[in-house]
Amino acid sequence: MDRSITVISAGLSVPSSTRVLAELLGSAAERAVTARGEEVEVEYVELRPLAHALADHLLTGFPSGDLADAIDKVTAADALVVVTPVFSGSYSGLFKTFFDVLRVGALEGKPVLIAATAGTARHSLVLDHALRPLFSYLRALVVPTGIFAASEDFGGGAVDGGLRKRADRAATELAALLGCSGQATVRQVARRRSVDDEFAAPTPFEQLLREASDGDTVR
Amino acid sequence: MQIGIFTVGDVTTDPTTGRTPSEHERIKATVAIAKKAEEVGLDVFATGEHHNPPFIASNPTATLAYIGAQTERIILSTATTLITTTDPVLIAEDYAKIQHLTDGRVDLMLGRGNTGPVYPWFGKDIRQGINLAIENYALLRRLWTEDVVDWEGRFRTPLQGYTSTPRPLDGVAPFVWHGSIRSPEIAEQAAYYGDGFFHNHIFWPASHTAQMVRLYRERFEHYGHGSAEQAIVGLGGQFFMRRNSQDAWNEFRPYFDNAPVYGHGPSLEDFTQQTPLTVGSPQQVLERTLSFREYAGDYQRQLFLLDHAGLPLKTVLEQLDLLGEILPEMRRGFAEGRPGQVPDAPTHASLVQAAGGPMDATVHVEGDSATGTSDRDLHDPEVARILEGEL
Numbered sequence: 001m002d003r004s005i006t007v008i009s010a011g012l013s014v015p016s017s018t019r020v021l022a023e024l025l026g027s028a029a030e031r032a033v034t035a036r037g038e039e040v041e042v043e044y045v046e047l048r049p050l051a052h053a054l055a056d057h058l059l060t061g062f063p064s065g066d067l068a069d070a071i072d073k074v075t076a077a078d079a080l081v082v083v084t085p086v087f088s089g090s091y092s093g094l095f096k097t098f099f100d101v102l103r104v105g106a107l108e109g110k111p112v113l114i115a116a117t118a119g120t121a122r123h124s125l126v127l128d129h130a131l132r133p134l135f136s137y138l139r140a141l142v143v144p145t146g147i148f149a150a151s152e153d154f155g156g157g158a159v160d161g162g163l164r165k166r167a168d169r170a171a172t173e174l175a176a177l178l179g180c181s182g183q184a185t186v187r188q189v190a191r192r193r194s195v196d197d198e199f200a201a202p203t204p205f206e207q208l209l210r211e212a213s214d215g216d217t218v219r
Numbered sequence: 220m221q222i223g224i225f226t227v228g229d230v231t232t233d234p235t236t237g238r239t240p241s242e243h244e245r246i247k248a249t250v251a252i253a254k255k256a257e258e259v260g261l262d263v264f265a266t267g268e269h270h271n272p273p274f275i276a277s278n279p280t281a282t283l284a285y286i287g288a289q290t291e292r293i294i295l296s297t298a299t300t301l302i303t304t305t306d307p308v309l310i311a312e313d314y315a316k317i318q319h320l321t322d323g324r325v326d327l328m329l330g331r332g333n334t335g336p337v338y339p340w341f342g343k344d345i346r347q348g349i350n351l352a353i354e355n356y357a358l359l360r361r362l363w364t365e366d367v368v369d370w371e372g373r374f375r376t377p378l379q380g381y382t383s384t385p386r387p388l389d390g391v392a393p394f395v396w397h398g399s400i401r402s403p404e405i406a407e408q409a410a411y412y413g414d415g416f417f418h419n420h421i422f423w424p425a426s427h428t429a430q431m432v433r434l435y436r437e438r439f440e441h442y443g444h445g446s447a448e449q450a451i452v453g454l455g456g457q458f459f460m461r462r463n464s465q466d467a468w469n470e471f472r473p474y475f476d477n478a479p480v481y482g483h484g485p486s487l488e489d490f491t492q493q494t495p496l497t498v499g500s501p502q503q504v505l506e507r508t509l510s511f512r513e514y515a516g517d518y519q520r521q522l523f524l525l526d527h528a529g530l531p532l533k534t535v536l537e538q539l540d541l542l543g544e545i546l547p548e549m550r551r552g553f554a555e556g557r558p559g560q561v562p563d564a565p566t567h568a569s570l571v572q573a574a575g576g577p578m579d580a581t582v583h584v585e586g587d588s589a590t591g592t593s594d595r596d597l598h599d600p601e602v603a604r605i606l607e608g609e610l
Contacts, residue, residue, distance in 0.1 A: 203407070
């Protein structure tokens with residue numbers, strides 16, 4: 001498989017419109033990448049069943065069982081689609097908590113399609129006032145087109161009319177970003193070594209000694 | 220194999236009675252626990268270091284010296300000594316002093332400390348934690364091994380012609396362990412020097428501990444101190460036992476549920492499964508402890524945390540009695556199948572032997588008649604006038 005995309009959905013009810021939007025975007029992304037002649041595997045991470053494990057992680061500092069798997073999956077993915085319901089004018093706490101417990105640098109340079117659902121279109125700026133800044137902070141490559149869906153977007157012909165078209169546009173942008181070497185470039189520029197890098201190839205101690213007293217490296 | 224206990228010196232409310240011990244009670248309890256540890260046959264007592272409430276673990280060397288005066292055999296250690304915020308010059312002096320007072324029954328474990336607010340109290344920055352640990356320890360080693368040190372670095376005032384006193388007992392510095400939960404750089408540091416590496420272990424999944432220990436072992440071999448399996452490894456551990464397993468679960472649960480570190484989080488069932496915490500009968504504690512080798516390899520030091528989560532002193536002493544009962548079997552278990560080339564943890568005696576025997580390292584310096592050395596420049600005319608009473 002050439003590419004992997006992980007779709008994260010933070011809806012709470014079953015069925016949830018957040019999950020519906022997540023699947024719509026997941027399929028659109030799959031079509032868009034395939035259209036570029038690449039194979040892609042789309043996987044879904046539902047946050048609701050991880051809610052308890054996420055709260056535990058905040059207190060213990062380590063992920064348990066399924067949460068550890070979800071974190072690994074998201075960290076390893078080439079691109080993400082993230083979908084949250086709007087709670088109190090922003091992303092939900094559950095959604096934010098998941099990104100709070102990722103390892104530093106986990107999303108660096110990763111293309112991310114942001115999306116949200118709400119009961120009313122009046123929340124649509126949540127994409128640009130809450131989600132975009134969050135993923136900018138995490139140094140992800142946020143797709144220019146974000147997808148917001150209110151209840152009315154799911155009704156009648158609206159899905160075929162507006163929402164699907166917007167989804168295809170966002171997915172095409174995601175696929176294009178996936179095709180460029182953004183992740184490698186951002187990583188290279190950041191020159192950040194992750195804990196995993198240290199385990200794989202430890203910085204020799206002589207270098208650590210020099211850096212300690214040189215003053216230009218913060219570890 | 221050394222088996223012992225470590226304390227972090229927390230003053231915690233007993234959730235079953237609502238009673239919180241005073242600092243005085245807790246300090247005295249720490250001494251009682253250390254003496255009991257020796258009485259039941261344990262090898263090591265280690266104390267943490269904290270500089271903020273709710274802890275009573277400041278000034279660890281006073282505590283260790285006091286315990287040293289009332290015990291005869293047990294090794295006194297730390298868990299951990301803050302190498303980041305403590306001046307390495309003071310660490311060099313303090314631990315060499317206790318070496319002399321206890322006839323070499325001391326070693327220490329260095330750690331960075333994870334309490335952010337503490338750093339600025341001592342003029343340091345937590346973001347420099349690793350760099351502080353590396354530079355400070357490099358200086359500490361020199362202070363112990365070189366009689367006269369000229370030094371200049373980034374984190375403290377330069378030293379010119381400085382001699383740390385007293386010199387280490389028999390000319391041999393205390394053995395050093397480096398403790399770190401998740402910083403590969405510290406495992407690298409321990410490996411580079413051929414020092415010991417200790418993993419806290421108690422709050423973490425086995426995979427986490429195994430990864431750090433494996434890195435340390437590989438790098439120990441890389442730096443030519445011996446094979447990976449000869450590296451000096453220590454692990455933390457945590458248990459609560461009663462003769463009847465169900466009694467242990469019932470009694471410990473409220474302490475676990477309200478513990479400062481993990482309380483109100485995972486269930487006791489989950490946490491005992493995910494971490495080395497063992498609740499049950501002495502036999503269950505024994506079996507679980509002996510299973511740590513499966514992912515850490517044959518190791519040298521096992522320290523248990525027993526006085527925590529608000530457990531009353533009486534209960535902690537009972538836990539020590541029970542540990543004493545399974546201790547012979549635990550030692551047999553650790554010895555079973557242990558390859559001959561795996562060394563024991565270094566002690567003062569073994570280090571002296573390796574150095575070719577004891578050596579009086581005293582540095583004799585001539586000073587002025589009054590103070591040893593003078594802080595007054597007697598050639599300065601103004602000083603001369605002050606001394607003569609003119610100014």
